[in-house]
Amino acid sequence: xxxxxxxxxxxxxxxxxxxxxxxxxxxxxxxxxxxxxxxxxxxxxxxxxxxxxxxxxxxxxxxxxxxxxxxxxxxxx
Amino acid sequence: xxxxxxxxxxxxxxxxxxxxxxxxxxxxxxxxxxxxxxxxxxxxxxxxxxxxxxxxxxxxxxxxxxxxxxxxxxxxxxxxxxxxxxxxxxxxxxxxxxxxxxxxxxxxxxxxxxxxxxxxxxxxxxxxxxxxxxxxxxxxxxxxxxxxxxxxxxxxxxxxxxxxxxxxxxxxxxxxxxxxxxxxxxxxxxxxxxxxxxxxxxxxxxxxxxxxxxxxxxxxxxxxxxxxxxxxxxxxxxxxxxxxxxxxxxxxxxxxxxxxxxxxxxxxxxxxxxxxxxxxxxxxxxxxxxxxxxxxxxxxxxxxxxxxxxxxxxxxxxxxxxxxxxxxxxxxxxxxxxxxxxxxxxxxxxxxxxxxxxxxxxxxxxxxxxxxxxxxxxxxxxxxxxxxxxxxxxxxxxxxxxxxxxxxxxxxxxxxxxxxxxxxxxxxxxxxxxxxxxxxxxxxxxxxxxxxxxxxxxxxxxxxxxxxxxxxxxxx
Numbered sequence: 001x002x003x004x005x006x007x008x009x010x011x012x013x014x015x016x017x018x019x020x021x022x023x024x025x026x027x028x029x030x031x032x033x034x035x036x037x038x039x040x041x042x043x044x045x046x047x048x049x050x051x052x053x054x055x056x057x058x059x060x061x062x063x064x065x066x067x068x069x070x071x072x073x074x075x076x077x
Numbered sequence: 078x079x080x081x082x083x084x085x086x087x088x089x090x091x092x093x094x095x096x097x098x099x100x101x102x103x104x105x106x107x108x109x110x111x112x113x114x115x116x117x118x119x120x121x122x123x124x125x126x127x128x129x130x131x132x133x134x135x136x137x138x139x140x141x142x143x144x145x146x147x148x149x150x151x152x153x154x155x156x157x158x159x160x161x162x163x164x165x166x167x168x169x170x171x172x173x174x175x176x177x178x179x180x181x182x183x184x185x186x187x188x189x190x191x192x193x194x195x196x197x198x199x200x201x202x203x204x205x206x207x208x209x210x211x212x213x214x215x216x217x218x219x220x221x222x223x224x225x226x227x228x229x230x231x232x233x234x235x236x237x238x239x240x241x242x243x244x245x246x247x248x249x250x251x252x253x254x255x256x257x258x259x260x261x262x263x264x265x266x267x268x269x270x271x272x273x274x275x276x277x278x279x280x281x282x283x284x285x286x287x288x289x290x291x292x293x294x295x296x297x298x299x300x301x302x303x304x305x306x307x308x309x310x311x312x313x314x315x316x317x318x319x320x321x322x323x324x325x326x327x328x329x330x331x332x333x334x335x336x337x338x339x340x341x342x343x344x345x346x347x348x349x350x351x352x353x354x355x356x357x358x359x360x361x362x363x364x365x366x367x368x369x370x371x372x373x374x375x376x377x378x379x380x381x382x383x384x385x386x387x388x389x390x391x392x393x394x395x396x397x398x399x400x401x402x403x404x405x406x407x408x409x410x411x412x413x414x415x416x417x418x419x420x421x422x423x424x425x426x427x428x429x430x431x432x433x434x435x436x437x438x439x440x441x442x443x444x445x446x447x448x449x450x451x452x453x454x455x456x457x458x459x460x461x462x463x464x465x466x467x468x469x470x471x472x473x474x475x476x477x478x479x480x481x482x483x484x485x486x487x488x489x490x491x492x493x494x495x496x497x498x499x500x501x502x503x504x505x506x507x508x509x510x511x512x513x514x515x516x517x518x519x520x521x522x523x524x525x526x527x528x529x530x531x532x533x534x535x536x537x538x539x540x541x542x543x544x545x546x547x548x549x550x551x552x553x
Binding site for chain 2: 034035036038042043055056058060
């Protein structure tokens with residue numbers, strides 16, 4: 001289950017006040033999260049949690065839930 | 078075997094009923110055999126190439142999946158890439174590379190003309206190599222497990238509706254469909270016929286008719302007045318779109334007759350309000366391929382450069398996109414132009430958002446039409462490089478199309494352009510309104526049958542009486 005902090009980092013980067021995102025949500029379902037903005041969202045997550053993710057692991061993620069799990073596993077390292 | 082030919086119509090009349098008559102467990106072998114026959118009809122010499130790519134990609138996929146360590150997965154992916162892209166590179170780009178290097182070295186008094194090899198571009202090579210590569214990429218990124226069936230995989234690579242010019246399908250969309258039992262469906266049949274009919278309408282009645290005028294003018298541009306050169310530019314925008322969209326609809330319709338669903342390749346691209354939106358609506362299968370397997374990995378690799386990382390990834394992607402279309406610097410430049418337009422948009426994004434916040438009218442509907450018009454102008458100008466045989470030819474057009482000198486034929490020219498644009502607009506509007514390319518199915522039966530009857534009567538008349546132009550994208 002994605003945390004409120006994780007959710008708010010994404011929404012803030014995309015200038016969205018009120019949009020429902022959950023584990024199953026995919027990038028193309030979120031307004032403004034297109035391929036050009038993808039870089040900005042990933043950077044915002046890495047800066048907020050002070051981590052660096054591998055490109056390979058990011059690409060493997062199929063939805064926001066998997067991206068969140070990736071961030072959590074990096075934080076635990 | 079071209080889609081816009083009697084032999085293809087005859088081919089379908091035989092193949093489709095046979096497909097449903099033979100037992101289900103033999104259908105994929107039948108379809109595979111038919112696909113190779115389809116390809117061999119055009120060029121039997123290069124069947125071996127399809128086989129090489131099929132075998133190496135199938136084996137590489139299994140090796141990637143079975144490897145435990147990431148470095149060995151990556152190694153097998155690289156091997157598959159090298160084999161596929163080397164084959165593509167040699168046949169498509171060897172002479173281009175030699176010519177370009179020779180031109181460079183001639184400045185120093187050297188010449189490489191003796192290195193030239195007589196090479197023929199195998200039909201569909203740009204498409205089936207890219208389609209095969211989706212298999213290994215998706216296994217590497219763990220979004221697909223390899224198929225156990227070599228027959229099904231071979232069919233995925235060589236599936237005849239998409240073999241010569243796409244859409245470039247994904248293994249994870251197509252292979253599962255081959256693994257399911259197919260039953261004849263009246264709905265699939267109706268949709269298939271409708272898509273083929275609309276595809277033929279676009280290709281034969283709009284694309285080829287515009288194409289004959291365009292070819293005539295581009296052959297000897299210096300014989301024509303500025304208004305006629307402008308007509309050629311505007312009609313080329315329609316030709317390339319209707320030609321390729323028509324092809325894609327025929328491919329999708331053919332697959333639908335066999336119970337297979339192929340992705341949409343066009344989504345009314347000239348309704349785009351920006352170049353970025355255009356690439357979400359034009360040749361969608363290629364732009365998605367480039368986005369997923371080239372742009373996003375590059376973008377993530379260079380993300381520390383922030384917006385400049387995006388610019389670098391966009392530039393590389395579009396230069397290669399241009400090169401994919403053809404072994405010529407005019408194609409590369411066309412790709413460069415699109416990369417430039419996209420990069421500019423990324424660079425000034427923050428400033429654009431500030432301007433939009435300040436001026437409300439920029440969100441209005443009339444301004445959206447202005448954006449569509451401006452985007453279309455940029456697209457038409459860049460298509461000149463796509464169509465021209467050389468930079469000199471392209472520059473000749475640019476020098477002359479902005480000069481207005483009317484002739485006694487000016488009104489007729491405006492009428493010709495208007496009619497073709499109106500017809501294309503109506504089709505695209507209906508596709509958008511009904512959210513489907515087979516919008517004809519939404520009309521009542523009498524209207525639909527009457528339209529199909531007249532449509533096919535005219536198409537058959539054209540097939541009988543005129544020399545058909547080849548599909549533009551079958552040359553890539």
